[in-house]
Structures are given as C-alpha cells and as structure tokens.
Amino acid sequence: METAVILCAGYGKRLGKEIPKPLIKVAGREILYRTVILLKKTGVKNFILVVNPDNKEKIESFIRKLGVKYKIVLNTNPERENGYSLLLAKDFVKEETFILTMGDHIYSEEFIREALNGKGIVVDYKPLYTDEEEATKVFCKNGKVEDIGKGIKRFNCYDTGFFLLNKHIFSVAEKLIKEKEPLTLSEIVKQAQIDCYPVVGKFWTDIDTVEDIKKAEKNLLKLSIKSVGDGFISRTLNRRISLWVSERLINRITPNQATFIVFLIGVLSAIVALYSPALGGILYQLSSTLDGIDGEIARASMRTSKFGGWLDSVLDRYVDFLFLSVLALHLEPLGAMLVWVLLAIFGSLMVSYTTERYKGAYREDAYEVVKELNYLPGKRDERIFFTALMCLLGWVELLFIVLALVTNLRSLFTLYFIWRRKGKE
Amino acid sequence: METAVILCAGYGKRLGKEIPKPLIKVAGREILYRTVILLKKTGVKNFILVVNPDNKEKIESFIRKLGVKYKIVLNTNPERENGYSLLLAKDFVKEETFILTMGDHIYSEEFIREALNGKGIVVDYKPLYTDEEEATKVFCKNGKVEDIGKGIKRFNCYDTGFFLLNKHIFSVAEKLIKEKEPLTLSEIVKQAQIDCYPVVGKFWTDIDTVEDIKKAEKNLLKLSIKSVGDGFISRTLNRRISLWVSERLINRITPNQATFIVFLIGVLSAIVALYSPALGGILYQLSSTLDGIDGEIARASMRTSKFGGWLDSVLDRYVDFLFLSVLALHLEPLGAMLVWVLLAIFGSLMVSYTTERYKGAYREDAYEVVKELNYLPGKRDERIFFTALMCLLGWVELLFIVLALVTNLRSLFTLYFIWRRKGKE
Numbered sequence: 074m075e076t077a078v079i080l081c082a083g084y085g086k087r088l089g090k091e092i093p094k095p096l097i098k099v100a101g102r103e104i105l106y107r108t109v110i111l112l113k114k115t116g117v118k119n120f121i122l123v124v125n126p127d128n129k130e131k132i133e134s135f136i137r138k139l140g141v142k143y144k145i146v147l148n149t150n151p152e153r154e155n156g157y158s159l160l161l162a163k164d165f166v167k168e169e170t171f172i173l174t175m176g177d178h179i180y181s182e183e184f185i186r187e188a189l190n191g192k193g194i195v196v197d198y199k200p201l202y203t204d205e206e207e208a209t210k211v212f213c214k215n216g217k218v219e220d221i222g223k224g225i226k227r228f229n230c231y232d233t234g235f236f237l238l239n240k241h242i243f244s245v246a247e248k249l250i251k252e253k254e255p256l257t258l259s260e261i262v263k264q265a266q267i268d269c270y271p272v273v274g275k276f277w278t279d280i281d282t283v284e285d286i287k288k289a290e291k292n293l294l295k296l297s298i299k300s301v302g303d304g305f306i307s308r309t310l311n312r313r314i315s316l317w318v319s320e321r322l323i324n325r326i327t328p329n330q331a332t333f334i335v336f337l338i339g340v341l342s343a344i345v346a347l348y349s350p351a352l353g354g355i356l357y358q359l360s361s362t363l364d365g366i367d368g369e370i371a372r373a374s375m376r377t378s379k380f381g382g383w384l385d386s387v388l389d390r391y392v393d394f395l396f397l398s399v400l401a402l403h404l405e406p407l408g409a410m411l412v413w414v415l416l417a418i419f420g421s422l423m424v425s426y427t428t429e430r431y432k433g434a435y436r437e438d439a440y441e442v443v444k445e446l447n448y449l450p451g452k453r454d455e456r457i458f459f460t461a462l463m464c465l466l467g468w469v470e471l472l473f474i475v476l477a478l479v480t481n482l483r484s485l486f487t488l489y490f491i492w493r494r495k496g497k498e
Numbered sequence: 499m500e501t502a503v504i505l506c507a508g509y510g511k512r513l514g515k516e517i518p519k520p521l522i523k524v525a526g527r528e529i530l531y532r533t534v535i536l537l538k539k540t541g542v543k544n545f546i547l548v549v550n551p552d553n554k555e556k557i558e559s560f561i562r563k564l565g566v567k568y569k570i571v572l573n574t575n576p577e578r579e580n581g582y583s584l585l586l587a588k589d590f591v592k593e594e595t596f597i598l599t600m601g602d603h604i605y606s607e608e609f610i611r612e613a614l615n616g617k618g619i620v621v622d623y624k625p626l627y628t629d630e631e632e633a634t635k636v637f638c639k640n641g642k643v644e645d646i647g648k649g650i651k652r653f654n655c656y657d658t659g660f661f662l663l664n665k666h667i668f669s670v671a672e673k674l675i676k677e678k679e680p681l682t683l684s685e686i687v688k689q690a691q692i693d694c695y696p697v698v699g700k701f702w703t704d705i706d707t708v709e710d711i712k713k714a715e716k717n718l719l720k721l722s723i724k725s726v727g728d729g730f731i732s733r734t735l736n737r738r739i740s741l742w743v744s745e746r747l748i749n750r751i752t753p754n755q756a757t758f759i760v761f762l763i764g765v766l767s768a769i770v771a772l773y774s775p776a777l778g779g780i781l782y783q784l785s786s787t788l789d790g791i792d793g794e795i796a797r798a799s800m801r802t803s804k805f806g807g808w809l810d811s812v813l814d815r816y817v818d819f820l821f822l823s824v825l826a827l828h829l830e831p832l833g834a835m836l837v838w839v840l841l842a843i844f845g846s847l848m849v850s851y852t853t854e855r856y857k858g859a860y861r862e863d864a865y866e867v868v869k870e871l872n873y874l875p876g877k878r879d880e881r882i883f884f885t886a887l888m889c890l891l892g893w894v895e896l897l898f899i900v901l902a903l904v905t906n907l908r909s910l911f912t913l914y915f916i917w918r919r920k921g922k923e
Contacts, residue, residue, distance in 0.1 A: 379859040380920045386855050387913065390848065398840045405832050415826060415843060419819045422847050423812075429851070430811050432858030434804040488812065495805045 074172055074189065074237065075118040078162045079108060080155050080258075081132060081176030082125045082148040087281050093128035095176035096135055097280065100290040101323045101374030104179055104280060105132070109139050110375065111185050117172065118142055121165045123158040125151040156246060156256030163243045173236040179289055180235065181276035181296065191270025192237045194218055194262055196230040198271060202292045203278035204285075208232065209259065213269040221259045230269070232259075233277045238267070287320075290373070294319050297372035298365070301440040304452030307365065311454055315365040319373070328371035328378075332385050335363045339392030346399045346464070354464025357396050361457040364389070386429065389453065393421050396460070397476075400469050413473040420480025424451055427487045435495070445490045451483040499597055499614065499662065500543045503587045504533060505580050505683075506557060506601030507550045507573040512706050518553035520601035521560055522705065525715040526748045526799030529604055529705060530557070534564050535800065536610050542597065543567055546590045548583040550576040581671060581681030588668045598661040604714055605660065606701035606721065616695025617662045619643055619687060621655040623696060627717045628703040629710075633657065634684065638694040646684045655694070657684075658702045663692070712745075715798070719744050722797035723790070726865040729877030732790065736879055740790040744798070753796035753803075757810050760788045764817030771824045771889070779889025782821050786882040789814070811854065814878065818846050821885070822901075825894050838898040845905025849876055852912045860920070870915045876908040 085094035095105035109120060120143040124132050129147060136143050144165050148158050159173065170192075174180075180188075188195045196211050210228035212220040221232060245265040250256050276296055278289050294316050303312065322331070339360040346353025367385055371377045401414045428446065431439040440446050456476060463472035510519035520530035534545060545568040549557050554572060561568050569590050573583050584598065595617075599605075605613075613620045621636050635653035637645040646657060670690040675681050701721055703714050719741050728737065747756070764785040771778025792810055796802045826839045853864040853871070865871050881901060888897035 380917070383855055383859040383916070384913075384921075387848075387852055387909075390851060394840070394844045398837065398844075401840060402833070402836060406836075407830050407832075408827070411827060411831075412823065415819070415823045415840075418840060419823075419843065419847070422844070422851065423815060426815060426847065426851055426854070427812055429858045430808055430854045433854045433856075434808040436861055484812075488809075491808070492805070496809075 074168070074170055075116065076121065076166055076168045077108075077112050077117045077119070077172040077174065078121045078123070078159065078166065079105070079174055079176050080123050080158045081105070081128065082123050082151040082155070082158045083177065084125065084127075084151065085177065085281070088283065093124075093131055094280065095128075096131060097286070098324055099179060099280060099286050100293040101370065101376070103135065105135065105176060106139065107179055107375065108174060108176075109136065109141060111180065111182050112172065113139075113141055114182070115185060115189055119144070119167075121146060121162045122176070123148050123161055125149075152255060154255035155258045156253075156261050157250065159258055159261065160243065160246045160250060160256075163246075166240060166243075168240075170237065170239050173238050175234040175279065177281070178234040178277065178279045179293075180233075181293075184233075184235075184272055184275035184277050187272045187275060188233075188235050188237070188270070191268075191272070192239075193268030193270055194221075195233045195235040195237070196269050196271050197233050197275075197277065198230050198273050200231050200233075200277070201274055202276050202289070203231075205231065207281065208279075209234075211269065216268055217266045218262055218269055219266075221263050230271065233272065234279060235272075235277070236262075236267075237270070241265070242267070290323060291316075291320055293373040294323065294369050297369045299368070301438060301447065302452075304454040305450075306361075306454040306458040307452075310458075311362045312365060314362050315369060318363060319366050319369040322366065323370050323374060326370070328367045328374075328376050328381050329384070331363075331367035331370055332381065332388065335360055335366065336388040336392060338363065339388075340395060343392070343395035343399045346396060347402075350400060350403060350464040350469065351467070353396070353399070354461035357392075357464075358457055358461035360392065361454055364454075386425065390422060390425065393453070393456075394418060397421065397473075400460075400464070400472070404469055404473070406473075410470065410473070413470075413477045416477035416481055417473045420477055420484060421456060423484040424453070424456075424480050424487075427484055427491075431491060439487075439491070443487075443490050443494050446487060449483045449486055451479045456480070499593070499595055500541065501546065501591055501593045502533075502537050502542045502544070502597040502599065503546045503548070503584065503591065504530070504599055504601050505548050505583045506530070506553065507548050507576040507580070507583045508602065509550065509552075509576065510602065510706075513708065518549075518556055519705065520553075521556060522711070523749055524604060524705060524711050525718040526795065526801070528560065530560065530601060531564065532604055532800065533599060533601075534561065534566060536605065536607050537597065538564075538566055539607070540610060540614055544569070544592075546571060546587045547601070548573050548586055550574075577680060579680035580683045581678075581686045582675065584683060584686065585668065585671045585675060585681075588671075591665060591668075593665075595662065595664050598663050600659040600704065602706070603659040603702065603704045604718075605658075606718075609658075609660075609697055609700035609702050612697045612700060613658075613660050613695070614662070616693075616697070617664075618693025618695050619646075620658045620660040620662070621694050621696050622658050622700075622702065623655050623698050625656050625658075625702070626699055627701050627714070628656075630656065632706065633704075634659075636694065641693055642691045643687055643694055644691075646688050655696065658697065659704060660697075660702070661687075661692075662695070666690070667692070715748060716741075716745055718798040719748065719794050722794045724793070726863060726872065727877075729879040730875075731786075731879040731883040732877075735883075736787045737790060739787050740794060743788060744791050744794040747791065748795050748799060751795070753792045753799075753801050753806050754809070756788075756792035756795055757806065757813065760785055760791065761813040761817060763788065764813075765820060768817070768820035768824045771821060772827070775825060775828060775889040775894065776892070778821070778824070779886035782817075782889075783882055783886035785817065786879055789879075811850065815847060815850065818878070818881075819843060822846065822898075825885075825889070825897070829894055829898070831898075835895065835898070838895075838902045841902035841906055842898045845902055845909060846881060848909040849878070849881075849905050849912075852909055852916075856916060864912075864916070868912075868915050868919050871912060874908045874911055876904045881905070 342356035
C-alpha cells in the first residue's frame with residue numbers, strides 16, 4: 074500500500090497547547106514524525122494530511138522537512154468531525170486501497186508491520202499500552218464491524234485508529250453526509266461494515282492528555298530495552314534506574330550526548346579510584362547503571378545509529394580498561410598477581426571481542442543465535458557490580474583473581490559454544 | 499542461464515594419471531568441483547557432462563555428491579573429438595541458450611561473473627595466468643569469430659574455453675558432422691561465426707601438464723590474498739614466505755588445521771619466551787609469518803568459512819596477549835612501567851576491536867570504507883615484527899612504551915576517522 078491518509082484536523086483541546094497535536098513531541102519525536110517515518114519504512118509513498126486552518130502552516134512546514142511526497146487538504150469546518158475529514162481526502166487517493174490513520178495516535182514499528190497484513194479496521198483485544206476506558210470500542214461479528222463507539226455496551230475489541238480501506242468507503246461516506254451532520258468516522262465504518270483485523274499486544278496509543286504523553290514515553294522507553302544481552306544486574310538494578318533517568322532526559326539530550334556523559338562519569342570513576350578505590354567503585358557502578366540510557370533514548374526516540382552503537386561499545390572498553398588499570402596500580406602486582414591482573418584485563422575485553430567479532434563474521438547477534446551465551450556469567454553489568462563491591466570491601470586482589478577466571482572461562486565457553494553450533498557448517 | 503554443458507570426454511594423456519582429468523585436484527579442489535560450484539553460485543541449475551566410457555563411473559559418483567541436477571552423456575567415440583561431444587549433448591539442452599565449458603579448465607569467480615554478461619565465445623586479449631603459446635588462438639573481426647585454432651597465423655585474442663551459445667549451434671554441428679570426421683569444436687565455432695566477448699585479466703587456465711597444475715596453484719594462492727588489511731611486514735616479508743608454504747601444504751591440510759598449528763606455534767613462542775625472550779621472539783615472528791596460510795589455503799581451495807575467520811581472529815588475540823604477558827613478567831613492572839605494559843596489551847587488542855566492532859555495526863570492512871586506516875602503522879604484522887626485533891635487542895621496556903603509544907594512538911585515530919566519515923550520518 075502506497076497511500077496513507079492521516080487525519081489531523083482535530084483541535085486537541087485537552088492538551089491546551091500552542092502546537093498542533095500531531096506536532097507534540099512524545100519521547101523526543103513528534104507524533105506525526107513517528108507515523109510518517111514508520112509508514113515510509115514499510116513502503117508508503119504518498120501522504121495525504123487533512124488539517125484545520127489554524128494548523129495548516131505549522132504542519133506543512135514540518136512535513137516538508139521529512140522528505141516525503143505529501144498533499145495537505147484543508148478542513149475549514151473541523152466541527153463537522155472526522156468522517157467529513159475523511160471525505161475531503163477522496164479526490165487525492167489514487168490507489169484502490171489506502172491506509173487511514175490518526176494524527177494523534179502513536180504506533181510501534183511491530184504494530185504497523187502486522188497491521189499491514191490485514192484489511193478493514195485494525196483492532197486490539199487487550200490493549201497493553203492504552204487506557205481501555207478512554208478507547209473506542211468495537212463489536213466484531215463474523216469478521217465484520219457490527220457496532221463501534223466510545224459508549225457502546227456490547228463490544229469485544231478496541232479501535233486502534235489504524236485502517237486499511239478500499240475506495241468504496243468514500244461512496245458510503247458520501248451517502249451518509251447527506252443525512253448526518255456532523256459525521257464521525259465511526260458512523261461510516263459501522264455503515265460500511267468493514268472487516269476487522271486484530272493486532273494484539275503491540276504498542277499503540279492515542280494522545281489526549283499530558284498524562285497520556287508521560288505514559289507513552291514510559292512505555293516507549295520500556296519497549297526500547299533489547300531483549301538479549303542484558304546481564305543479571307542490568308535486569309534487576311540498572312535498567313530500573315536508567316529507565317527512570319531516561320524518562321526525564323529523553324526530550325532534553327541526544328543519545329550521543331548520553332554516551333559521552335556516561336563515558337565521562339566512567340573516566341572520572343577511574344581518576345577518583347586513584348585516590349579512593351571505594352569511592353571510585355561507586356562512581357564506576359553509577360556509570361554502569363546509566364550505561365543503558367543512550368540506547369534507551371536512541372530507540373525510543375527513533376534516533377538509533379550504527380555509529381552510536383559502535384562508539385558506545387568502544388568507549389565502554391576504554392572505561393573498563395582505565396578503571397582496572399588504576400586498581401592494578403594500587404596493587405603493585407608482581408609474579409602471580411601480575412598474571413591475574415593481565416588475565417582479568419584481557420578477559421574483560423575478550424568477553425566483548427568474541428561476540429562482536431562474531432557479529433562481524435555472521436551478521437547476526439551471537440546472543441540470539443547461540444542461546445547458551447545468555448546463561449554464562451561475566452557480562453559487563455555483572456563484572457562492574459562485582460568490581461564496585463570488591464572495591465568497597467577492599468578485596469582488590471580477590472577481585473582480579475575472580476575476574477580473570479570468570480572472564481577467561483566465559484571466553485573459552487563462548488569459543489566452545491560457537492564452535493559447536495557453527496564449526497561444522 | 500540455467501544450463502551448462504561440460505565436455506569431459508578427453509583422455510588427458512599428458513598427465514598420464516589414473517584419475518580422469520576433471521577430477522584432478524588443483525589447489526585442494528577437483529577441476530570439476532570448481533566449475534560446477536562456481537556456476538551453481540551464479541544460478542546454473544542443470545549440468546550436462548559428456549564423458550568417455552572409462553571415466554563415466556568415477557565422474558558420475560563424484561558429481562552425485564555435489565548436490566546439483568546433472569545428466570551424464572556417454573561419448574563412446576572420444577576420438578571423434580570435442581565437436582562430436584558437443585553434438586551428443588543436443589537432446590539434453592532444454593533452454594534456448596546455454597553455457598559450454600571444458601572439463602580441464604579452471605576459472606575464477608570473477609571471470610565467470612564477467613563472462614556471463616556476454617555471448618558467443620569468451621576471449622582474452624592478454625592472458626595473465628595461462629601459457630599463450632599453448633592456448634588456442636582466435637581471430638576476431640567485427641565482433642565475430644573469423645578464425646580459430648592452435649596454429650593459425652593471424653589472430654588477436656585467445657579462446658578461454660568458455661562459451662555462451664544458442665541452440666542454433668547444434669544445427670551447424672549437424673551439418674558439419676556429415677562432411678568432417680573427426681570434428682573439433684573450433685571448426686563448429688568458426689563455421690557458426692559466433693560472437694566474441696572479451697573478459698580481460700581475470701584468472702582462467704587449462705590444465706594439460708603437471709607444470710600447469712603447479713602454476714595454477716601458485717596463481718590461485720597469489721590471488722587469494724585480500725587486497726586490504728595487510729600491513730607493511732605482511733606485504734614485504736610474511737606473504738612471500740606464507741605463499742611458498744601454502745603451495746606445499748594446500749593439498750595436504752585444511753584451513754582450520756593451519757589455523758590451529760599456527761596458534762600452537764604462537765603459544766609455544768610465549769612459553770619459550772618465559773626462558774628466552776630472544777628465542778621466543780623469533781618463534782613469535784614465525785607464527786606471524788605463517789598466520790596468512792589458513793586464509794590463503796581457504797580462499798584458494800574454496801573452503802572459506804565464517805567460523806574459520808572468526809576463530810582465527812580470536813586465537814590471534816590470545817597469542818598476542820600471552821606473548822606480551824610473558825614479556826611483562828620478565829620486566830616486573832611497577833608504577834609508570836606497569837601503565838605502559840597495561841596500555842600496550844590493551845592497545846594491541848583495541849586495534850582489532852575497533853575495526854571488528856565496526857564490521858558488526860556496518861556490515862562492511864572498515865579498511866575498505868575508511869581508507870585512512872590503511873595508512874596507520876600498528877597492524878598485527880608490524881607489531882609482531884617490532885616485538886621480535888626488540889626481544890632480540892633486549893629492549894623490552896622500550897618495546898612496551900612504543901607499543902603503548904602506537905596502538906593507542908592508532909585506536910584514537912581510528913575513532914576520529916570513523917567519526918569523521920560516519921558520525922554525522
């Protein structure tokens with residue numbers, strides 16, 4: 074499907090802001106940006122935006138910058154409701170079928186990809202990210218819309234605001250407009266008895282209030298956490314704190330700025346450790362706790378970049394090296410102790426090297442393919458937590474011995490597991 | 499093109515071996531394996547092999563294992579020459595156009611990819627890898643074959659043994675067979691006045707003698723060297739020796755065996771360095787010199803694997819770490835010297851980490867895209883050569899200081915160059 078109609082003619086009074094609702098930033102990106110860019114990614118080429126006279130200029134100057142083909146359609150009577158808005162788009166839809174969506178709804182990429190497999194109205198049975206009471210209800214029977222509305226009593230699913238329609242819908246709307254004024258989209262949909270297509274459990278929500286924005290930001294950040302690669306300390310401690318911080322920073326800093334600030338905290342922790350390993354250890358753990366922020370912000374605000382991922386990895390290696398080196402200086406290691414120190418520093422690097430080099434060779438994430446790796450201890454979050462703990466206890470020699478053993482055994486097991494899965498191909 | 503006819507009915511008397519010529523191993527792979535697997539890669543689905551009665555069984559049992567659709571056609575009168583062999587394939591060619599090639603010719607993948615863009619007889623103006631005197635000459639005029647033969651006086655290019663033919667060629671052959679006996683392919687080609695299509699400077703050769711095999715193996719190994727990523731010592735010293743060794747080992751060991759043996763030499767060098775850094779250094783340089791063998795053998799014998807590349811990289815890191823650690827133990831470093839030691843070991847790893855992590859992120863070779871990296875000193879071959887030299891001179895402290903500076907500066911420059919090229923995307 075190459076055409077999308079986006080209805081942006083509402084006034085969004087409940088938000089009471091100067092900016093048009095589609096241009097309100099949620100988790101660092103305007104609602105309209107999210108919809109347009111995600112749809113563009115799936116192949117949509119023409120965007121038809123129905124706007125009200127007050128918003129026209131701002132919305133047009135915004136979409137111009139997104140580098141897509143668009144048509145702005147003016148609804149000078151927004152009080153005639155969104156059914157009327159849809160009808161105004163009629164002459165600009167060239168394809169037989171088209172996408173219809175709302176300028177105040179946010180969707181995840183997964184939602185959109187699944188939705189595009191269907192037709193009619195996309196519904197959800199159990200919305201995970203939006204308020205069921207506020208949502209428009211749908212009664213779906215034999216795969217068709219039987220009833221739809223906010224206040225209907227008998228319903229079995231919810232309207233996600235995402236439609237895959239046939240041009241036939243316009244003739245239904247034209248017939249209805251003669252009888253009804255104002256005309257809502259729901260009335261058209263009900264009359265046309267379009268198909269229902271369920272997409273369940275994926276992120277979608279509409280934005281009506283400031284609380285909706287906060288809730289959406291929280292959810293987008295939560296969903297931004299990669300499902301693989303997090304160690305025990307990340308899952309149980311770091312992510313809780315980093316998500317809290319990300320929520321407060323997402324509209325204020327870029328992912329690369331976050332990377333750099335956290336890097337500086339890491340470097341600072343090593344400098345402090347020169348004088349006080351205990352205090353340095355606490356700072357080191359802090360930098361580790363905040364290490365997820367850049368990725369969280371990047372994914373939630375649709376700002377991921379290959380460079381950002383690369384830079385973050387490389388800087389992590391520097392911080393780990395610096396901190397362990399400072400601890401080693403305190404120890405003045407000789408003989409066997411020097412061996413443990415060198416092994417610990419080398420092993421810490423190799424944990425990352427083995428899996429990153431794997432990605433370079435196989436173009437896939439080692440943790441996703443060689444599942445055994447997820448059960449090995451010694452990921453960065455775990456190493457740093459243990460390091461900070463040992464610094465507080467003053468057991469730096471033991472720290473190096475344990476690190477040396479855990480990281481190098483982990484690397485050897487990585488070698489073994491990857492060989493077992495891939496060595497005979 | 500989905501059909502290939504391969505003429506394998508010759509007796510290859512000059513090689514005087516028990517095995518049919520198409521099954522002779524050149525650089526670790528049978529001639530027929532190379533042709534079939536490379537053609538399969540480019541989309542060929544049906545293979546028609548014309549064989550003589552003595553070879554039939556052996557060739558059939560070989561091609562059965564290659565997992566392709568094939569048809570064996572028996573030429574009970576091979577003395578009637580290869581024109582007659584071609585005619586025998588007639589009833590099995592279903593497509594309008596087909597590939598014709600020889601069971602005693604070897605081609606590189608690049609040759610085949612370029613050749614498939616053309617039609618008629620594929621010719622070369624200046625063969626780089628085959629003996630011009632022995633080759634069949636072609637006189638090409640207005641894009642068509644005017645004359646062809648080993649002994650012709652007027653010619654301007656050479657027959658590569660690779661043809662892209664139309665089924666029309668069979669009617670020409672049928673007409674000729676009534677007048678001529680034996681009938682060579684050259685006579686058919688000349689009579690049909692097929693098009694000439696040049697592919698210049700790519701690897702192709704025919705195999706007639708033991709010397710041809712030796713020469714082809716040498717060339718295949720030379721061509722197996724990757725054009726990027728080699729440092730100064732590799733280009734000027736290591737590759738000359740490793741190629742010489744690879745030539746002698748290619749029919750005897752697998753790439754992974756080579757990886758493992760060279761890894762053991764590296765580990766041994768570290769152990770020896772415990773007692774004599776000078777002797778250890780020499781062994782370390784030897785392991786570096788031989789480090790290219792696995793890749794050379796793998797590429798020349800069509801045995802490359804992602805796992806092999808990954809394993810080789812990871813084991814290299816272990817060897818470097820072990821050797822430098824042993825040297826560090828000799829030094830008993832404290833204070834500033836400990837810092838140099840740690841920096842040298844860390845930096846050596848980071849040279850590889852930064853570019854390998856880049857490959858994981860961007861799915862392309864950093865050295866090919868960020869060309870500046872090729873001019874930075876500090877690649878592994880250079881580091882090891884310098885390390886061995888310093889070990890011989892007994893200047894181990896200086897070694898660590900220089901390694902620390904060169905490798906870490908190199909990593910910082912890598913950071914800078916990649917940021918400059920990619921950081922603003």
